[in-house]
Amino acid sequence: MGTGIFCVVILFVIGYGYCSKEWGTDYVEVTEPPITQNFYFSKTGESYYEALHTCIEKSMQLVSIDSAKKNRELAKIIKDSGGLHRYWTSGNNIAKGRWSWSKGEPIDYFNWDPDLPTPSSEESYYNVHKECIKIAKNEDKLYWERGFCREKNLYICEKTLKVSKSDCDATENLVQGDSQSHFKYYIAEERVTYPKAIDVCRSMCMELVSIESKQKNQDVSQAFVNANVTDTFWSSGQRRKRFGAWKWINGETANFFSWDSGEPNNKGDEYCIELFGWTKNATMLWNDQNCETKRKFVCERIFH
Template sequence: MWFIYSCLLILLFEFQVSFAAIPVDSSSYAIGRRRYYIGLDKVPCNQAVEICRRKSMRLASIRNERENNDVYRFLSQQNYNGGAFISAKILSYGNAWSWLDGTLVNYFNWNSGEPNGYDETERCVQVFIKKNTLVWDDHSTIVANSYICESMTDDDNIQIDNRIGKKYYLGNEKVTYFGAIQYCEDMYMTLASVRNAEENSALHHLILTKGIKGHRSWISANQRVGSTNWLWLNGSDVEYFNWDQGKPSNEGLGENCITVSEKEQQAKWVDAPCDEKNYAVCEKLDSKKPDSKRNIFLDVKTSDLSLKLNIDRK
């Protein structure tokens, strides 16, 4: 009966994802808690979303007056007086506007007479400076424009290790394993893989630096129910382990994900239930490494099917 129940809850999905990371341009500037970049190569708004993502950024959102003032300051510093896309887009039904993450826009600073819906294609938003403020205007989805990318300036949480060609980022909230995948995706990173002792050492240093001794953090290794093999998110076998003593134990027959924590001056690994809540270790691969298409295999519970990962299903 338990086997049948498990089969009903767990579905195997095959995903394919391609990474084409572009380093954040040196002309990006930190304003407030965000780093902004102005793309002067004019593109349609949907293409701007992808360009920002490839820079490990996102098309900017402006959720309140303070952030509107921040973008105004940024464009003023760049001496830029033209229009530029932000991520607000009108929904296909009604007159509501939403951000990239699906949340509704509840702050606006429309220019006089806007939005006017001049034609059916004006479903995006551009911003521009007018009389010492930043105003909004609805804009066509097919007419090219400049765009503003943003990223959070949480640099204090990022550990850079040039020896391994990776940047590790330690999340600041506890989430499930599947929540950790989404958390890293939202940061335009990926849940970390730890493939050798050097990378494990770098991860240990990050844990010590950020003062989370005694707490567990997710890495991306997972195990299909009923299997003894551990896989990374790209479907490759886990060949390096640094198990804590007596691990993996699979206590309760549901510990199909892996956490790391500081112990004995190392980052020790422990198998854990995937619905347990821990911090997430994200990583950004060295952008100079070759791009690759990756097959992602996951045992996903039906309750986790709402994940909005940046992936294409086969």
């Protein structure tokens, strides 16, 4: 198969256009003004947790399918590309046994395979066993299946491109730590999942905070003091599997740590780092936490 570029415009049922390289190049772009979406289709299988973080490393998110239209859209792309695999979505019942997307939104549109038992978040079995949603093509349709989150499957990442220049230029509500620091921080009041926190930060042309040194840890801690806030906050620290290396969102491996006593303990698939923002005039401590837990968060931007 060649690697040329082809463009397709679909005017029936879906009503969108996309331009992409062929399947072997992994990426598909879908445009429906004023929004452009990029999709990445993996070639290697990973667990749900690994797929979640691989997408984040690509500045993308594991795909969410919140409408029948989007389900048809993906079905068309997979059919045109010859895909016959199962792919992880971001759907899961990790948090309190309820089906939700990785950003924390409850799922109110479903498209379960009619040939399989219909899952229910009310069943005690599924409240005990964490499951995630994968999709599979069946003829011209794209149906959903449940699977244990540690299974290895291919996966789809997505990125929505719609950022306002005014959001990038805005500096109000930013807090500085040390007066000599080049960093300013946005300290959020809302509680969201780790993937959602990344999205919110990027919508403001910022990144979820990374703490690569003792000095940076002190700077963020001082920002909490200056803003007079005390709570738990997401940082960008994460790892892809239980005994994997901790990394920051820029891909750098973490070499400095400020764990609380007994941490990290990985008590229940805890692959993301939260900050204890209440240790005024002391070393700010960290904890490993399940990425689907809702926490406040800190975005950062560098100013020269």
